[in-house]
Amino acid sequence: MRFKYLGTAAAEGWPAMFCQCEACKKARKAGGKNIRTRSQAVVDDKLLIDFPADTYMHVLYQGLDLANIQHCLITHNHSDHLYPADIEMRGGVFAHLFPERCLTFYGTEGVGAQIKGTIEQVKFTENRRAAFQTITPFVPFAVDEYTVTPLRADHSAHSDPVIYIIEKGDKKLLYANDTGYFTEETWNYLEKNITGFDFVSLDCTCILIDCKRGHMGFDTCVTVKERLTDMGCANKNTTFCLHHFSHNGSLIYDELVPKALEKGFLVSYDGMTIDI
């Protein structure tokens, strides 16, 4: 599998839209990998994860071929992961598709409540350009050649959040944001069902702030890595990568890389590609 981070920031972006803090000033000055758009990723240029407002930026600047994407997993219904208004741009005179094809969104009921309205509003159900499929935590489902398993996340309950295991052949990855330290239900599922992830992407929103609920900071990510390793879900061949950063966590990319390396983590940046 080829995994690509298209965007790597939390809801406000980094530098944040309206912010004058030191971390945003530093990122603006340093540029490059320190500039982060809202979180989105794609597997093999086929399986999209999340649909934030910055999706269009990723089409323009990250080579995201959105017309050819037919499957999109949604983690939860916060606007930095699901921006339904842009689904309308797939309809009618806004898009010409040769041939016509359907983009299916997958999400929990809370995601469906937001997205189904948009799909019906622009009558996608008639021309089959978009569809929604409800998923259930801990119940695996097939998408093309992938097996996808949603696990319960520790995040705002209103957003009906999940994290995802994605498997193809003998390769498997865990995409885990937005979430705090995993729920015990999720730990139990992992312990019973998973040995040796090839790739693990962890929510590190709070970086230097000690944070365990809703999102994670660096220290909690270290604890999660240790527990996954102790349980056999990870081993020396597993690549761990930190992801989904907020300016409130202080350290820009250039500053976080050496600290992360000490504990065996890569640090994600917009456009980063990992071959799994």
Ligand SMILES: [Zn+2]
């Ligand atoms: Zn988020």
Ligand SMILES: [Zn+2]
């Ligand atoms: Zn800021």
Ligand SMILES: [Zn+2]
């Ligand atoms: Zn969220």
